[in-house]
Amino acid sequence: MASRELGEASIGGRNILRAFTSRACRAPRAAIAGGLAVLMCAAAVIPLKGAEAAQDPVRMVLDRPTLTTLESRGFAFAALLGAPRAATLAELRSASPIYADLARWIADDVKALRAEMAANRRPLHEVTDDNVGRIMDLRWLASPLASFRLIGVVNRTDRRDFTALTDQPSCGEVRLIYRLAYHFQRGATTYASRLPVNINAVFDGPRGPDGACPDLARIWTPPPALSGSAEMAEWLAAGPLRGLSLRQIEVNAQVVRLPSGMETELGGQAIYLMRVFRIEGDHLLPKPLENTPDVARLSKDAALKARLVDYVRSHLPEIDRGVYQLPDAFLAEKALSFSTFGSARTANHPFASLFTPSDFAGLAYEQLSYVASPAGLIARLDDNTCTGCHQGAATAGFHLIGFDEPGTSPFNVVKVPVSPHLHADDARRRAYLSALAEGRTPETFRPLSMTPPADWSRPGLPAPRAAAATMACLLPQGETALRMSWRCGEGFACEAIAHNPRLPVGTGQCMPKRATGIVSGMACLSGELVPGAAPYLDRFRIVRQINSPAPSASPSSYTCRPAKLGVPGGSAYRQCTEAERALAGKGASGDQRPPEICAFVGGKAFDLCVATDNFAKCMSASVARGNRPACGEGRFCREDFMCQALPSNLAGAAAVAKDTGYCSPTYFVFQMRIDGHPDPERGVP
Template sequence: MNRALAPLLATLIAVFMASTARAVGPVTVVDNPAVLAALDAGGFGFADVLGVDGEDGLKTLYDEAPAYHAIVDIVASDVAALRAEMKAGGRPLYEVTDGNVGRIMDMRWLKTDAARFRLVGVVNRLDRRDFMLLQGDRSCGEVRFIYRLAYSFRKNGKLLASRLPFNFNAVYSAAPDADGGCVGTAGRWTPQLDESVDAGWLTGGPLEKAGLTFKQLELNAQVVRFPSGQETEFGGQAAYLMRVFGIDGAEISEKPLENTPDTARLSQDAALKARLAAYVGANLPAVDEGVYQIPDEFLARKIISWSTFGSARQANHPFTQLFQPKDFAPLDYSALKLVRTPEALVERLDNGACQGCHQAGSTAGFHFIGLDDKTTSPLNRIEVGISPHLHAEIPRRQAWLAATAEGKQPNRFRPLSFAPPAVWTNADAVDYAPAEMAMPCLMPEDAARFGATWQCDGGTVCTPLATASGVHTKLAQCLLPKDSEKMFSGHPCLTGSIASNAVQPFNDRYSRSGQFAAFAPDVSRTAYTCRPPKIGVPGGIAYR
């Protein structure tokens, strides 16, 4: 081979390999930036969701897409209302600041051509058919396109490009086979041995537009953040706005959030709350299985989800706010798989609400972040673009797809959203893998309320990180025992409690109650010290 051509050939091979991906078994997630860029430019961009041709800069969309304009105005109103509420509660917020003060989303990012919503993921959710059947919808589940707010502009001759914690999820229904089944639709997500998961394979197969019908646009956006220098005990706080929009041409609608109760309205309406309790009692097996649809009359159309220690925060436990376990004490739990006590039922319902799932097993408030494209600085790149929850979910979804493609009945059971991966061998059993280092776990007193759950992997013990007033279940992780010789930098080291503020969650207060690792008084080469939350590490962090 001509030596001058060798580097060029190597480069071409590398580019080709980077733009395609091999898959073993059903494809559940597409996150390859090159493949997604091709889809983005080939009819699956955010502007295409809104029915707009041409440029997708956000000023252009705000001016030319009435639906986007209306959504931005609703979000701006939500953010303004939250800002006023927090100011009244003693927490002023600022768009632009370098101080240790609260920050709020600068709405100008949604109206500038320096920003766009970049396609960062395609997610196969055909398993959502289990939920759609409850409403008489015979579609074969959903396909989701994840768009993340990204910016790119030049300043002083230098390109500045990154992403912001603001996601839209465009949800499409997948058409059934000609016979009304889903064998063919599910099978299209498994490439043959000689096929690669590239844009051509996707658009000619599972993403063929004739088989997709737009359903709704879902929003998950971090709109408020308190830095760790201000929240020195929490190690920072953040608030996330969650909404669902219907789009019909230029018109939009505000849709209810699935299985997420409107706590403010229900707490003021005893009759409505009683009907919700009756629904839960009448649908107990479905709630236990995790496949249920609470009627719209009970549901919220907007929520704010709170972190840090989000899965422990009372504000993220809407059913705990509405009901006491004794309200469900008369129910019969003897035949259920997961829920064995009234306390477990309330936790199961909390975990199935948007804010419950959002905070349990997420990464910085998201289950799908996506990988960065080549414009992002190597000093600010995302290495893992999915959350622990999604990582654990993928085997379940693959098993569901494989069973459906073979014409078999899939296992419909949904674990708690912070459960570890499991082996899904048949339509009934769930065989959890041991939870690995730093994965969530249930303390023995909490696990006793449930049926089959999981254990920590060998060498780790379930260790509580935070408890919260008004919440029954502790936030715990599988961690090394005290004084373990296997200690490492990055291991949590502090436990504490949260004093919940039921009216103003942004005024929840965390206080340390103990230390369980990294006891060296000072930094050294050999012993680990516990670095405090104020440097941005909730729960502290072992370091040497």
């Protein structure tokens, strides 16, 4: 899709944020901001590093109170679709023909996928206690308990590089990101959660009276006198968000989840639907997905496929830099993305599904700055597709998740609201805006989305930093595919966890070279993906066990927890010591944060809780203590895991929880799964 909103250490080691003096701004979430010029705590946050940094433009707004105020100022999802009084999706579907059409498109796609999977002996159910597939309950799209909440405002001035190549050039884009959520009361209990469905409203920034683009860096720079969320929201509404023109609506929705008890080797699966629409009158019309080829159509049309090869060959410099637009004739209007091990699934690599390196042999790779071989070219093309972006250093299929609402169950709270890719890419966006502010031509190059953070403040293409433990890396045979590759940090080496020999450039995770580097939560099973007749029929063949020398669990050594427990790639596991259970000496941040922390793991009681569709009531009694990787600002979780907040009611956790979360398998976090929630119409009895 056109968006990569759908983050790791402070930029250049500098924390350039200042929180204004508001009691709310002392909230723990302020610590996550790192080097991002974003609003992330409970009051306004703006950059500050000397007089010049006070002029740093805002790039993201994630602060929950600011976003809530913006919704009341006309930026609620219902207001965008012409029904500002609609408080729920039931009301919105009745009041907005546009939303009714959007819900119909999603429903039709979900029904078609359901029929296809049933024909392949994968029946799906909305509600079930069995180890069978689960599908999105379409009643959520018209639920009296739910709405789409604003979770982020993103300044994408840099997207003007892409729109300049279309028939609708713009002065950059502004993205309002909305996420499906419900909130209701039953007696004294609050039931509140989000669900893994994002809608991205993409706007073009207005041109000046003379038709030229205004000073975008200045427009996005807040005045230094702002002192709170309300003032920031007012400034945004009257300034950067004023006069926007809606270009398109993008959908990224988890629509199928196959539980780990059913997918015992893969540790579960999920399928995500991606669509892009333009509004015409009261209806939506699908748009081609940016740079995403229609694999089914091209596979059947040799002439069209040959034309695509010719186009790539004749536009090599643009593709090398990562800024290009494939013609609509080649593109799909719908895409499905598959996890777990999404970065290695063939279906998420449409160019690798269509072509081999021999199709792009003999090109002048020696004249390029980034791509060094035919294999590297296919990897570059795949990374710029919707499915490649969707699984490129993402978090459970999303790049922006946002902060949770008050009242969310303490076992269902996200600690880090952005993906590793979005965090790393923020430094590039900051440098882009800085160049505009200084009257320089911005650097337009984009690296692969899994690339570690880099220092973009200097001229020329930046070299990526070394990748941290468990982060994505290129296997040794793939390092020569790109001119600017990266290595794992000291003491670590790149190892394939889910090897796919059908991909021209193999990727892995940074694993410890010695046993002393093992940490709970690291993968303990290395294997190979075996393709099925359909992507959801893929299998995982275990090749060997790693990172787990002990035959059984103990507080002193690591054993291997199998994937069937819901941990893709298995999970190295060590029991907590008594001191670790008390969280003794764990209150640190940044590089001083401990590598692992005694947090929570699932078990039989967890599985029973899942089956109740009422996790808010049973969750606290359904989890057991166990070591997990520590995460937070400057440290992310491996693929198929995400950073979850420590529950506020955990004894001794207050000092630790401010800066540290723990890595959980993504589908252990209820808001990241489409199933297991209350009834969309009745709630709970």
